[in-house]
Amino acid sequence: MLIYTLKRLVVALLVALTISLISFGLLFLSGDPATTIAGESADEAAIMAIRAQYGFDRPLYEQYFAWVLRAMQGDFGTSFYFNMPVTELIFERLPVTLGLGLAAITFAIILSIPLGVLAARYPNSLIDRLALTISVMGQAMPSFWFALLLIMVFSFMYPLLPPSGSETWVHFIMPTIVLGYYATPAIMRLTRTGMMEVLGADYIRTARAKGLRPRVVLFKHALRNAIIPVVSLAAVQLGFMLGGSIVVETIFALHGTGYLAWESIRRYDLPTVQAILLIFSLIYIVLTFLADLLNAWLDPRIRVA
Amino acid sequence: MAALLEVENLRVDIPLGAGDLHAVRGISFHVDRGETLCIVGESGCGKSLTSLSLMGLLPPKAVRQADKLFFDGIDLTQASQGKMSDIRGNRMAMIFQEPMTSLNPAYTIGNQLEEALLRHQKVSGKEARERAIHLLEKVGITGAASRLGQYPHQLSGGLRQRVMIAMALMCGPELILADEPTTALDVTIQAQILHLMIELQKEFGMGMILITHDLGIVARVADRVAVMYAGQIVESGTVNEVFDNPMHPYTQGLLRCIPVPGKTRRGEPLGSIPGIVPSLIGKIEGCAFANRCRYTFQDCLTTDVPLAETSPGRGYRCLLSDQQCLENAKEVA
Numbered sequence: 001m002l003i004y005t006l007k008r009l010v011v012a013l014l015v016a017l018t019i020s021l022i023s024f025g026l027l028f029l030s031g032d033p034a035t036t037i038a039g040e041s042a043d044e045a046a047i048m049a050i051r052a053q054y055g056f057d058r059p060l061y062e063q064y065f066a067w068v069l070r071a072m073q074g075d076f077g078t079s080f081y082f083n084m085p086v087t088e089l090i091f092e093r094l095p096v097t098l099g100l101g102l103a104a105i106t107f108a109i110i111l112s113i114p115l116g117v118l119a120a121r122y123p124n125s126l127i128d129r130l131a132l133t134i135s136v137m138g139q140a141m142p143s144f145w146f147a148l149l150l151i152m153v154f155s156f157m158y159p160l161l162p163p164s165g166s167e168t169w170v171h172f173i174m175p176t177i178v179l180g181y182y183a184t185p186a187i188m189r190l191t192r193t194g195m196m197e198v199l200g201a202d203y204i205r206t207a208r209a210k211g212l213r214p215r216v217v218l219f220k221h222a223l224r225n226a227i228i229p230v231v232s233l234a235a236v237q238l239g240f241m242l243g244g245s246i247v248v249e250t251i252f253a254l255h256g257t258g259y260l261a262w263e264s265i266r267r268y269d270l271p272t273v274q275a276i277l278l279i280f281s282l283i284y285i286v287l288t289f290l291a292d293l294l295n296a297w298l299d300p301r302i303r304v305a
Numbered sequence: 306m307a308a309l310l311e312v313e314n315l316r317v318d319i320p321l322g323a324g325d326l327h328a329v330r331g332i333s334f335h336v337d338r339g340e341t342l343c344i345v346g347e348s349g350c351g352k353s354l355t356s357l358s359l360m361g362l363l364p365p366k367a368v369r370q371a372d373k374l375f376f377d378g379i380d381l382t383q384a385s386q387g388k389m390s391d392i393r394g395n396r397m398a399m400i401f402q403e404p405m406t407s408l409n410p411a412y413t414i415g416n417q418l419e420e421a422l423l424r425h426q427k428v429s430g431k432e433a434r435e436r437a438i439h440l441l442e443k444v445g446i447t448g449a450a451s452r453l454g455q456y457p458h459q460l461s462g463g464l465r466q467r468v469m470i471a472m473a474l475m476c477g478p479e480l481i482l483a484d485e486p487t488t489a490l491d492v493t494i495q496a497q498i499l500h501l502m503i504e505l506q507k508e509f510g511m512g513m514i515l516i517t518h519d520l521g522i523v524a525r526v527a528d529r530v531a532v533m534y535a536g537q538i539v540e541s542g543t544v545n546e547v548f549d550n551p552m553h554p555y556t557q558g559l560l561r562c563i564p565v566p567g568k569t570r571r572g573e574p575l576g577s578i579p580g581i582v583p584s585l586i587g588k589i590e591g592c593a594f595a596n597r598c599r600y601t602f603q604d605c606l607t608t609d610v611p612l613a614e615t616s617p618g619r620g621y622r623c624l625l626s627d628q629q630c631l632e633n634a635k636e637v638a
Binding site: 201202203205206207208209210211212213214216220221224225298299300301304 | 360362391394399403409411413420424458459469472
């Protein structure tokens with residue numbers, strides 16, 4: 001287990017290194033940053049001054065190491081647009097996005113795993129059809145449309161929930177449902193497929209031959225084996241929801257990092273974009289790492305050599 | 306004393322688009338305590354479905370019917386799901402053909418052994434653990450206590466089958482159903498496992514149904530034999546009766562297929578039964594073996610052949626006269 005953990009850790013660090021190179025490279029792929037900062041009307045001297053000020057005139061590798069070193073200390077520079085430290089800017093907004101992402105993945109898991117299990121246990125039954133309907137709808141419905149639909153019904157027709165803002169947990173109910181529902185189909189389908197396969201396995205027949213109760217056969221013997229790929233998928237989905245909740249954050253006016261990323265891209269605010277890219281990639285890497293560990297715990301074939 | 310297991314006219318049907326597949330076509334047999342009944346037959350003759358149907362473990366689509374299905378006086382045809390699961394693994398246990406895949410990869414050997422006992426009997430975790438260690442030693446696994454913490458993927462096929470046997474014995478069952486328990490193992494291990502099963506069976510006085518297609522195994526371990534073909538028992542009797550005087554042409558054919566050291570000459574072709582088994586979908590007209598039998602005559606194709614009992618427990622399903630069958634049997638022996 002220790003060796004496995006160390007191996008995964010090394011891989012995670014290598015991925016992190018690669019990501020940092022890419023996010024650094026972005027700054028230069030999108031044109032000359034000095035010209036962007038200086039503005040369209042600036043003359044050559046002003047641009048040169050900015051180059052010197054931000055260190056753009058130094059060799060690339062020097063700039064990269066300087067950036068990484070500062071990033072490791074939590075300093076991502078100053079936002080071109082807000083004129084405040086990027087770190088502060090992000091950490092002000094991160095709780096909103098993290099909270100939303102965690103709530104949404106919890107919602108998705110609570111909805112999709114029991115439904116997936118029941119659908120596999122009773123194929124072609126009413127519950128299977130219900131699960132299928134829910135997942136097809138989830139796949140077909142764009143988030144923005146579903147969000148507007150919820151706002152229309154629950155904020156205007158029946159004013160139960162606030163349509164926008166992020167002040168209290170009540171504000172998060174609709175965004176959580178929209179974002180969580182988005183992740184539901186994939187998790188449910190994978191759970192169902194996995195369970196169907198596992199329920200046909202010889203060791204399930206053995207478990208039944210021992211006279212174990214149906215509940216024990218289903219949850220102890222089948223689900224644990226079927227859930228292994230679902231863990232990896234859920235981790236990826238969570239990472240995706242953290243980075244990709246821009247639409248949902250925009251509609252519900254939740255000022256999270258997704259919204260910030262979108263704003264910053266529009267404003268060519270490169271230090272902010274770089275920092276968000278790097279931080280979310282790191283969160284992604286951590287999630288994948290945790291999923292790997294969870295899988296190793298679930299599956300002794302990974303854990304015990 | 307009544308038999309431990311009494312089966313009369315057991316049928317298993319699987320509904321298919323093209324009509325019902327009659328996998329088991331009305332078989333009757335019984336097993337006494339301390340006795341081994343071998344059910345022999347080639348792949349697809351319904352022997353595995355027979356054992357699964359006794360356990361109530363048929364696939365959901367399959368339908369089981371029987372005139373009589375008594376286990377120690379309990380009518381299994383009337384038993385509820387809950388009642389069946391109380392018997393399964395407790396008084397009636399099964400050993401499967403596939404040791405490599407029959408253990409759950411996610412749990413330790415110990416966990417999987419103990420849960421059978423904890424499910425059926427009021428014992429503490431410690432007692433269950435002790436029983437598991439005791440049985441692992443019984444089935445010849447060294448370092449039993451340390452094995453409990455191991456996972457199936459750390460064990461070889463032979464060890465896993467030993468674990469499966471120990472698992473079947475956890476609750477001290479009265480009847481063991483072993484469905485080709487040695488087929489997936491290599492030959493040296495096969496012999497060990499068989500020896501072990503017979504020893505344990507004698508020691509615990511269990512009834513055993515051993516399903517196999519290996520006549521060598523039958524000769525060594527069976528008390529009585531039932532030969533199955535196309536979902537029916539075509540011949541039954543004690544092991545000596547069947548091996549000394551195989552009356553049914555199918556049994557004779559099977560025995561001809563076994564090479565005998567010293568008798569079968571080098572380079573001589575091995576015996577075989579030409580043709581293939583008839584489709585089990587719908588009714589079979591006449592004798593099911595007629596299309597492969599070397600003695601077939603006109604009546605075989607049209608007349609349903611009953612199982613003629615010559616003495617209690619000894620019978621076969623053939624239209625030839627006893628005299629004729631006996632002469633054919635001599636030819637094999």
